[in-house]
Amino acid sequence: MALYRKYRPKTFAEFIGQNHIVQTLQNAIKEGTFSHAYLFYGPKGTGKTTIARLFAKAINCENREGYEPCNQCLSCQEINEGRAIDLIEIDAASNRGIEEVRQLKENAKFPPTRLKYKVFIIDEAHQLSKDAANALLKILEEPPKHVVFILATTEIHKMIPTIISRCQRFDFHKLSIEEILKKLEAISKQEGLKIDKSALNLIAANAQGSIRDAESLLDQVISFTKNLGKEKIEEEDIRELLGLTNPDIVLKFIDLLNTKKIKEVIEHLNAQIQNGADPLLLGKMLIDYLRAILLFKIDPHLASPFLSDLTEETKKHLQKYSQQFDEIKVRKWLKVLLEAYNKMKYSPIPQLPLELACLEICENL
Helix, strand or coil: CCHHHHCCCCCHHHCCCCHHHHHHHHHHHHHCCCCCEEEEECCCCCCHHHHHHHHHHHHHCCCCECCECCCCCHHHHHHHCCCCCCEEEEECCCCCCHHHHHHHHHHHHCCCCCCCCEEEEEECHHHCCHHHHHHHHHHHHCCCCCEEEEEEECCHHHCCHHHHHHCEEEECCCCCHHHHHHHHHHHHHHHCCCECHHHHHHHHHCCCCCHHHHHHHHHHHHHHHHHHCCCCECHHHHHHHHCCCCHHHHHHHHHHHHCCCHHHHHHHHHHHHHCCCCHHHHHHHHHHHHHHHHHHHHCHHHHHHHHCCCCHHHHHHHHHHHHHCCHHHHHHHHHHHHHHHHHHCCCCCCCHHHHHHHHHHHHHC
16 A cells, blocks of 8 residues: 555544644534535645545544544544545546536435535545536535535635635645654654665655655655665665755855856766756756855745755755855856756757856856
8 A cells, every 4th residue: 555545644633734724623623613615725745635534534423522533433434444425525627517516416415324424525626617616606605504515726726716705715835844754754663664864854855845745755765775675775765766966966066166167067067967967957956056045145034934845954055155155146146047947948958058057157257
């Protein structure tokens, strides 16, 4: 079983992140004041459908004390095993038409077969056609007392305002590296994995705020290292699997540009490409690091939310550069490199625009 399925939280206490949402839903469950319709909005892999299932389980739990489902009663077991006929999950991407929503409306009229509440979870709700959305709106305006709707979307701007106004809205945010790392460490311990913390940190940093992506990456890493017959997973294994450039390579790049060593800059760039580095990825990392230096110069506190994908060691290096570099110089470098990056996508020699940008920086900036 995939790790993200195997370790899907069964209680609110096991859920990591989105504390502002979890706390509000817990209070509503405990006091019995929950809404008939919710809208969960946020990036993929941030826990929208997981929270929706937990919520459905909690309001239907037969032995609930407070807000946590017991996971022992028949209702909880049916939901955990994916066989609760009163918990209906719909993927709007493949069920977006008016007929599907009409069937949903007919289904909603009938009381639940087993559970106390019939719960409809509509994933990617923004994919509903205009007619289907308007049909859904009618039942959201006058829902049966035994029905709860939970709509999940990654693109709320594509949803009609009247549906948004009928739902209690919760905005999910990307998880921090620390939150993802906490979950990965727990999984590694349960799985008995021998893995360096720096390796887990790198997985967390490259999951882009998605716990599901992080768990999938860890799954890939386990399979990859098993094939190699390795007993312990190290940071370099992650870099090899993901095709990542070592941060030290990019930091050295910045050092050479700063000292205006044209020959060494070009040699360093081409050596990395000869070793299999992707010129586009190298260019993007250089731009990302310079942007981080600029944000540190403007305000270290302002920079923090934008640096969540970087390791602590890399952050320290960039903070040091921010104290040494002139802000105007960094801004000029970024403009030249951004222009080069756009040209690299169409260049017959991908690294040539980056080479020319490096020459421009060393000679004129």
